[in-house]
Amino acid sequence: MTDERHDATDHDHDHLDGHPDDDRDAPEPVTVLGLGPMGTALAGAFLDAGHPTTVWNRSPAKADPLVERGARRAGTAAEAVAASQLVIVCVIDYDAVHAIADSAADALAGRTLVSLTADTPGRAREMAAWAAERRVGYLDGSIMTPTTTIGGPDAVILFSGAEALYERHAAALAALGGRRVHLGADPGRAAAYDVALLDMFWTAVSGIAHGFALAAAEGVSATDLAPFAKGLHELLPWTIDEFARNVDSGHHPDPVSSLRSITAGMEHVVHATRARGLDDGAIGAATALARRGVDAGYGADSMSRLTELLVRTAGSPVSG
CATH class of the missing domain: 3.40.50.720 (NAD(P)-binding Rossmann-like Domain)
Structure with a gap:
């Protein structure tokens, strides 16, 4: 200025x-x-x-x-x-x-x-x-x-x-x-940050609620599960940084775990959820998206590839 x-x-x-x-x-x-x-x-x-x-x-x-x-x-x-x-x-x-x-x-x-x-x-x-x-x-x-x-x-x-x-x-x-x-x-940029961050947060929070429900259905108390759930937060900063680099560069290498192997793990969660008669709407939708990525030929890529897939399906370019 x-x-x-x-x-x-x-x-x-x-x-x-x-x-x-x-x-x-x-x-x-x-x-x-x-x-x-x-x-x-x-x-x-x-x-x-x-x-x-x-x-x-x-x-x-x-x-x-x-x-x-x-x-x-x-x-x-x-x-x-x-x-x-x-x-x-x-x-x-x-x-x-x-x-x-x-x-x-x-x-x-x-x-x-x-x-x-x-x-x-x-x-x-x-x-x-x-x-x-x-x-x-x-x-x-x-x-x-x-x-x-x-x-x-x-x-x-x-x-x-x-x-x-x-x-x-x-x-x-x-x-x-x-x-x-x-x-x-x-x-509109502040609101764009807001809705994107809330998307991340509330999706994660609903996952916490669902995870506790699945644990309870298997006889595991929320208190017993909580210390292990807290350990997940150590993975999130690394995951966010990796996804951000990949999305902005357009390259989605798989240094740790491929989309194909992640999808298989998600499907196990869906099966366990259904076996206990729990609602599988959120995890089912997430798994279906991951499966779309695999079916589109991205099974060897990082899960960050799903961002590109979502944006392409919506018909608008990824922008920083």
């Missing part, structure tokens, strides 16, 4: 918000729309960092604890938006974001809207287009850690959208703590 770009952006926003230069060192006022557990945590972090914080929620009583800590309660979303140049919205999905933003569209003009609402990359891009049509600055973000981390060193939050806009509000966003990463101008 050049100095000219940064200066021009600051000048534009100074014109919009009317704040004189000597106010820039003061904590930036922030508005938080949506006070579920995460929205409440976000507002609390801004308050703790000394930011004048205005809050709004469809159910006003949810703001009570924050008001006791010094937040200002707004009667409407539009009133809340009017209180700050930086507006954070964190609600259940983008249907809720649109309902709130539509009701406050006039007040949002000339301000920055940061959505920390989880949804799809496509919906994030649609929201960015909505904002651009109404002269609203827009950043999209994905929170990758629990509410208890917000404001502390363990928080991880990903942002995407215009870099100049992100830099302008970086000092205020620092109140959210931990690691904050700007991923680029594409407003």
Whole structure:
């Protein structure tokens, strides 16, 4: 980012918000729309960092604890938006974001809207287009850690959208703590990271639930199995790094175990699952995908080849 770009952006926003230069060192006022557990945590972090914080929620009583800590309660979303140049919205999905933003569209003009609402990359891009049509600055973000981390060193939050806009509000966003990463101008990129990482996480967690069920069906307690299950985490960092290298290079050598041998092992799990009358939907689907790879002639390759197979079937190229 050049100095000219940064200066021009600051000048534009100074014109919009009317704040004189000597106010820039003061904590930036922030508005938080949506006070579920995460929205409440976000507002609390801004308050703790000394930011004048205005809050709004469809159910006003949810703001009570924050008001006791010094937040200002707004009667409407539009009133809340009017209180700050930086507006954070964190609600259940983008249907809720649109309902709130539509009701406050006039007040949002000339301000920055940061959505920390989880949804799809496509919906994030649609929201960015909505904002651009109404002269609203827009950043999209994905929170990758629990509410208890917000404001502390363990928080991880990903942002995407215009870099100049992100830099302008970086000092205020620092109140959210931990690691904050700007991923680029594409407003859907943070959500893309989010859905991909959640895909990995929830698939793994559902596997844990299924594995405990299979163990129980064989008379093995979850407590007895747990120490061995924890040992699996030592394999994951290596597997992730290997897959990432292979997927990005397009080469899928098999240094340890081939897709063919892995598929055979997965089929054993499916047979054991069915023998005990358990649902085999998740492991069955995973095994069917692996079998497709073998049948396509990739049996000697790494299991990372399945990423390429999935993308090719969907008709879109693998991109980094």
